[in-house]
Amino acid sequence: MATREENSAHVEVRQPLVDGGLDHGSTGDQWMVYLSTFVAVCGSYEFGCCVGYSSPTQSAIREDLNLSLAEFSMFGSILTFGAMIGAITIGPITDLIGRKGALRMSSAICVAGWLAIYFSKGAWPLDIGRMAKGYGMGAFSYVVPVFIAEIAPKHLRGRLTALNQLMIVAGVSVSFVIGGSMADRGLICVVITGLIPCAVTFLGLFFIPESPRWLAKTGSQKDFEDALQKLRGKDADISQEAEEIQDYIATLDQLPKAKLLDLFERRYSRSVIISVGLMICQQLGGINGVCFYVSNILEQAGFSSSTGTIIYAVLQVVVTGIGAAIMDVAGRKPLILTSAAGLLLGCVLTAISFFLKVHQLSPEAVPILAVTGILVFIGSFSIGMGAVPWVVMSEIFPINIKGQAGSFATLVNWFGAWLCSYTFNFLMSWSSYGTFILYAVINALAILFVIVMVPETKGRTLEQIQASINK
Structure with missing residues (x-):
């Protein structure tokens, strides 16, 4: 059972992490939060497209490449193997290169996977492409909700987090519909279900700020304050929220490193x-x-x-x-x-x-x-x-x-x-x-x-x- 001191530490640091900061009676200008969330959840949409792609194209891909049932089962399931690797490695990568860096890397890997699938002439290139998509999908499954949680203010956090799950199932649904109508590895199918959402995320990251919490954790004080100000609006008072985030980071650094x-x-x-x-x-x-x-x-x-x-x-x-x-x-x-x-x-x-x-x-x-x-x-x-x-x-x-x-x-x-x-x-x-x-x-x-x-x-x-x- 946690000691009183541990519980006190939890109480002190919980609010900024869970609630995304305080609004202090002012909602400010939230357009940057919405834009940042949209850019991030295009990764969630990509996640869904990766999951939904194999179902409507099964017959066509097997016929096109003369795949056995075992070979197509490997193609379908290797996505999740790649996702396992992505999910367990993306945490340290995200802490090292930042939330935006991890999103950009995940998008690039997914693009490589989609292109490998489109140009495949046999089972092995097909599986490599599918596994690359799986890695990107597993990475997105971690970094997208983390990024949204770290940028959203208290009064928007719940709705924006729910948007992550909605975009995943929307991606699955679009993949079903587009894949079903194309019924193959056609370029239109690959572009709509794979390349466009990755491009939106990759390019959109140039126009949105990094997570203020990650910047605070890395000691980038000026960048931290600039990012938080952009997210809350140029006229918003960020002083108390900035102080709470820094207190949280300081307390987190004092906790024992878990294994x-x-x-x-x-x-x-x-x-x-x-x-x-x-x-x-x-x-x-x-x-x-x-x-x-x-x-x-x-x-x-x-x-x-x-x-x-x-x-x-x-x-x-x-x-x-x-x-x-x-x-x-x-x-x-x-x-x-x-x-x-x-x-x-x-x-x-x-x-x-x-x-x-x-x-x-x-x-x-x-x-x-x-x-x-x-x-x-x-x-x-x-x-x-x-x-x-x-x-x-x-x-x-x-x-x-x-x-x-x-x-x-x-x-x-x-x-x-x-x-x-x-x-x-x-x-x-x-x-x-x-x-x-x-x-x-x-x-x-x-x-x-x-x-x-x-x-x-x-x-x-x-x-x-x-x-x-x-x-």
């Missing part, structure tokens, strides 16, 4: 179990298998893949927006329980559809059950299981261990994503309805895990949450 092995101390064990457990539930419940290969799933069930993916794309954007809006009202635990129950139902409906198809029963019901199951699945994931595990993870670890904990949980998350996406096609070849029965069982276990282990964190300070968990 990864410190996570396995007894006082952090419940937090580790909760965060890792939620990441496993999120990924092994089937989301990446469904997301990467939704077109193929619908085709196998006899439903129009183009129509199904468009409905899928629109639904996940709308439901993600609803989930972000109600999270602080409904609470974390009710949302994720509702989400897991919906995932279970979606898997059962899809399993029944494929069971009927395999045994040639009620053929007219097969496509309707399949598309209903898939839409229930993605809608349920979007309302809670997609975002809540990351929110809970950010709340349950003390500040001195949060960086290491975040890296570890992110690694587990991306490994689970790789495992799910790589095995999906093999599971479907083994048994289409058996695959979704397996995912249903995992989602049922997720419900039990959340009921038993996950606390409700709504309306509690970080110190209260951490004191109750890390005893």
